[in-house]
Amino acid sequence: MSEITHRTKTRPVKVGDLTIGGSDEVVIQSMTTTKTHDVEATVAEIKRLEEAGCQIVRVACPNEEDAYAIKDIKAQINIPLVVDIHFNYKLALIAIENGADKIRINPGNIGRREKVEAVVNACKAKGIPIRIGVNAGSLEKHIIKKYGYPTADGMVESALHHIKILEDLDFHDIIVSMKASDVNLAIEAYTKAAKAFDYPLHLGITESGTLFNGTVKSSAGLGAILALGIGNTCRISLSADPVEEIKVAKSLLKAFGLASNAATLIACPTCGRIEIDLISIANEVEEYISKLQVPLKVAVLGCAVNGPGEAREADIGIAGARGEGLLFMKGKTVRKVPEETMVDELKKEIDKLALEMEQD
Ligand code: SF4
Numbered sequence: 001m002s003e004i005t006h007r008t009k010t011r012p013v014k015v016g017d018l019t020i021g022g023s024d025e026v027v028i029q030s031m032t033t034t035k036t037h038d039v040e041a042t043v044a045e046i047k048r049l050e051e052a053g054c055q056i057v058r059v060a061c062p063n064e065e066d067a068y069a070i071k072d073i074k075a076q077i078n079i080p081l082v083v084d085i086h087f088n089y090k091l092a093l094i095a096i097e098n099g100a101d102k103i104r105i106n107p108g109n110i111g112r113r114e115k116v117e118a119v120v121n122a123c124k125a126k127g128i129p130i131r132i133g134v135n136a137g138s139l140e141k142h143i144i145k146k147y148g149y150p151t152a153d154g155m156v157e158s159a160l161h162h163i164k165i166l167e168d169l170d171f172h173d174i175i176v177s178m179k180a181s182d183v184n185l186a187i188e189a190y191t192k193a194a195k196a197f198d199y200p201l202h203l204g205i206t207e208s209g210t211l212f213n214g215t216v217k218s219s220a221g222l223g224a225i226l227a228l229g230i231g232n233t234c235r236i237s238l239s240a241d242p243v244e245e246i247k248v249a250k251s252l253l254k255a256f257g258l259a260s261n262a263a264t265l266i267a268c269p270t271c272g273r274i275e276i277d278l279i280s281i282a283n284e285v286e287e288y289i290s291k292l293q294v295p296l297k298v299a300v301l302g303c304a305v306n307g308p309g310e311a312r313e314a315d316i317g318i319a320g321a322r323g324e325g326l327l328f329m330k331g332k333t334v335r336k337v338p339e340e341t342m343v344d345e346l347k348k349e350i351d352k353l354a355l356e357m358e359q360d
Helices: 039-052 064-076 089-097 113-126 141-147 152-168 183-196 211-227 242-255 278-289 339-359
Strands: 013-015 018-020 027-031 056-060 081-084 102-104 130-135 174-179 201-203 264-267 297-301 316-321 324-329 332-338
Touching: 013 174, 027 242, 039 056, 039 064, 039 242, 056 064, 064 081, 064 089, 089 102, 089 113, 113 130, 130 152, 141 152, 152 174, 152 183, 174 183, 183 201, 183 211, 201 211, 211 242, 264 278, 278 297, 278 339, 297 339, 316 332, 316 339, 324 339, 332 339
Parallel strands: 027 056, 056 081, 081 102, 102 130, 130 174, 174 201, 264 297, 297 316
Antiparallel strands: 013 018, 316 324, 324 332
8 A cells, every 4th residue: 555645744723623734634625606695505515515525614705694694504514614705804703703613814905904903813712713815816916016927936925925914913823725727836836835834735726627627637736736745625626516526635635545534446447358347336336435434445346367466455345257246355355246246245345344444
């Protein structure tokens, strides 16, 4: 099994009952697509996200109705709620008062010092952090003037500008994102940010696109950053159902050994030796294990020639044989099962192993 790349050292920052930073964990988050003041629709979407494995959820807060809705939403969900605010400090104060677990606001955009102080004091009183969201597309005018166009150095300078405002008020519960839709720019910006300060980093490639292309683009960018040991929480931004963002994030973190509570499917690519309908079986098994919260590795292989040996690291698996399947564990065949029942047999064994792992 490959070793994980340990996270660079960052401060731990509490968000509700979770901690971002200070460990190897990368917390998965997403953002709702509903109108936040439509509490019923927002809660329903958050519940679907929770079930998919979302650990923190963010809602937009463009007006007071949305800020006041935080209370009712919070009462009905189980994961920390982040409220996304642009400029308006009053909305931030209402959201904090109504139970936000974290706010996303750039202190440099709030305006007069008294307003910034009011927000910071409210966060201090409730013990909630602030995420500074640096975005290549909306850098401050003086930074664009200095660098000519959005650069990684300009993004880091912007982050440090907002950080200083908070630090001057003795506020350190800070998380920073350095989003860009250009993958290379994002990689450079996050790499430089990790060297420039030790606040936890929220990873994301912004406006990455539709399900397929956005997944590829986000995985390419975030993969490069994660491989450097950078990043403490991530959001995959897709023009799709946000549940898809969670699926992609889980899969990406699994690929780096960074998801300690998710099962993985190993499936062969198939070739001329195939003996079973592998693609539909693989999809069925993948769906079945998607809700498991243990690091079980399951393999589904088209034939027994290279099968069990190819998937030695799997805890359990099946390999197709003519008219039957071979059930194997850790590379060793344990028994033969008829083709018609092999998926059910595999599921039963998966349940047993998952239960054992949960009880360990
Ligand atoms: Fe081909 Fe068998 Fe390997 Fe699948 S497991 S790729 S069917 S040899």
